[in-house]
Amino acid sequence: MIKILVYVAVVLAVFAIGYLVKVYELASALKGKKQHEVTDGDNRLMSKFMLTFLFVFFAFVIYNLESYGPRTLPESASEHGVALDWLFNFNMAILFFVFTITHIFLFYFAFKYYGRTGNKATYIAHNNKLEMVWTVIPAVVLAIIIIFGLKNWNKITAPASKDAIVIQLYAKQFDWTARYAGKDNELGESNYKLITGENPLGMDSTDVKGNDDIIVRNEFHIPLGKEIEFKLNAREVIHSAYMPHFRAQMNCVPGMTTMMHFTPIITTAQMREKLNNPKFDYILLCNKICGVSHYNMQMTIVVDTEADYQTWLNSKSTFKKKAAAPEVKAVAAN
Numbered sequence: 001m002i003k004i005l006v007y008v009a010v011v012l013a014v015f016a017i018g019y020l021v022k023v024y025e026l027a028s029a030l031k032g033k034k035q036h037e038v039t040d041g042d043n044r045l046m047s048k049f050m051l052t053f054l055f056v057f058f059a060f061v062i063y064n065l066e067s068y069g070p071r072t073l074p075e076s077a078s079e080h081g082v083a084l085d086w087l088f089n090f091n092m093a094i095l096f097f098v099f100t101i102t103h104i105f106l107f108y109f110a111f112k113y114y115g116r117t118g119n120k121a122t123y124i125a126h127n128n129k130l131e132m133v134w135t136v137i138p139a140v141v142l143a144i145i146i147i148f149g150l151k152n153w154n155k156i157t158a159p160a161s162k163d164a165i166v167i168q169l170y171a172k173q174f175d176w177t178a179r180y181a182g183k184d185n186e187l188g189e190s191n192y193k194l195i196t197g198e199n200p201l202g203m204d205s206t207d208v209k210g211n212d213d214i215i216v217r218n219e220f221h222i223p224l225g226k227e228i229e230f231k232l233n234a235r236e237v238i239h240s241a242y243m244p245h246f247r248a249q250m251n252c253v254p255g256m257t258t259m260m261h262f263t264p265i266i267t268t269a270q271m272r273e274k275l276n277n278p279k280f281d282y283i284l285l286c287n288k289i290c291g292v293s294h295y296n297m298q299m300t301i302v303v304d305t306e307a308d309y310q311t312w313l314n315s316k317s318t319f320k321k322k323a324a325a326p327e328v329k330a331v332a333a334n
């Protein structure tokens with residue numbers, strides 16, 4: 001009902017404006033004014049609006065930077081992220097420079113050179129020098145950005161080193177499971193046909209490589225200063241492993257393994273201190289709209305010192321021990 005009333009109000013408003021314009025035109029005709037004539041006075045007024053807009057607009061931009069700037073991500077917690085942030089800031093610096101200059105010219109010139117009767121605009125058909133300047137400068141700047149970008153991209157996407165800690169991140173609707181490769185640093189085989197309620201990753205219990213694997217949910221730990229190699233899998237639809245504080249993201253695709261790696265450089269405790277926020281936690285999010293509970297598909301990441309990481313990892317039981325556990329429980333129940 002309210003919707004219909006709003007529609008009716010909008011339609012009536014449009015009619016009302018139409019009639020007002022008609023009344024204005026008739027009044028002008030009666031006064032002997034030429035219809036739609038733009039006077040120098042009108043142009044002067046508009047030019048002043050242009051200049052006012054320039055200042056209001058920049059004030060708005062500065063206000064937005066001030067109020068929303070602090071909501072952006074804190075400094076990068078991974079090694080490659082520092083280089084990425086530098087590249088991002090370099091891009092932003094160029095953008096802001098060009099943005100400021102062009103907007104000042106746009107609105108200041110509209111103010112200064114507003115239309116006056118008898119004034120004629122200069123007509124320039126072609127100017128080689130100008131063409132060169134506005135082609136060569138952007139080309140050089142773009143080339144610099146692309147070269148820096150490619151250099152970083154090659155480093156980030158290069159294969160991980162052999163001694164990197166291997167962790168599988170398994171995505172399904174709607175949660176994450178992390179699996180550590182254990183002492184042998186090799187993940188055991190898995191197969192979707194083996195998936196059951198007790199074996200959500202479909203681990204193959206005949207593969208000895210999987211015996212020392214450690215499966216954790218809700219929270220996973222990684223050690224400071226060590227390279228971590230993530231192997232990403234998805235069960236049913238495409239998910240995306242997004243770790244914003246580490247400037248890392250990679251799609252998880254059913255039927256294949258995707259990979260990424262990074263080295264954390266700030267522990268959770270250090271970051272809490274830096275941000276003066278004792279509740280801060282690194283987070284793994286799903287960044288692909290994968291279904292109704294996509295928004296809640298997350299896992300806490302804890303960056304520990306090497307010693308704390310080992311203690312945490314040792315407190316977890318391996319796949320083999322866990323597989324044996326249900327029998328123990330059954331005995332206890334009897």
Ligand SMILES: [Cu+2]
Nearest residue numbers: 239286290297
């Ligand atoms: Cu998802």
